[in-house]
Amino acid sequence: MNFDDFYSRKYSYFSEEHSGGMEECLIEYKVNPCSAVDLGAGEGRNSLFLASLGFNVTAIEPSKIGAKKIELRAQESGIPLTVINNDFLSASGKLSDIGFLVALTSLDHMEFGYICKTINEIKRIIKPGGYVYIMVFTEDDPGFKKDLDNASECSLFIKHYFKKNELKKFFDDFEILKYAEYIKVDELHGPKHYHGKAKLFARKLL
Ligand SMILES: C[S@@+](CC[C@H](N)C(=O)[O-])C[C@H]1O[C@@H](n2cnc3c(N)ncnc32)[C@H](O)[C@@H]1O
Incomplete structure (x- = not known):
């Protein structure tokens, strides 16, 4: 699925706000500015x-319109960053450290096989x-259960809903600092809906 249609709108489809959960982790674990990758950066x-x-x-x-929007927004704000308009596995070979x-x-x-390769590649570049x-979205998501009245309008594009603890198991050779599975309401895009996350x-590890 290509996100060009979603990203062709004037506003940012999945909200202008950055992830508060990500910010909390960066603060709590005192992660200093370093080389960073945003995989599937959207807008x-x-x-x-x-x-x-x-x-x-x-x-x-990979969305051409999403990638262009990131470049323009970075230029407008005078914030330097690098944008790669490609899918992760085609782009990641150049990345390390x-x-x-x-x-x-x-x-x-992503399809399951692509997810497995992607996670191996994430582990290599970190x-x-x-x-x-x-x-990630989990099998508790209404989209997985085809409960479409309560699911995101994007749910039909999801290729893999993660099973209980599946994401955690993928990273069992990392130190897990935080892990949670939960259901949350989402009113940021489309009709009000729920997500299993x-x-x-x-x-x-060092
Ligand atoms: C639901 S959107 C989330 C966008 C962004 N992370 C955010 O939270 O606003 C999922 C994004 O993953 C991107 N994506 C899908 N397959 C990808 C792949 N193989 N490599 C990199 N990005 C991918 C899509 O183009 C889309 O922008």
């Missing part, structure tokens, strides 16, 4: 926030002691 809300804090951000986004990676509801838009903040904050 750049998290990339721009991280870059404004001094992180050296590479935003990876990354101190922080965020992937906010992007892994669920430097020892580096961090990941990942959020898992979020993980973890550190690669």
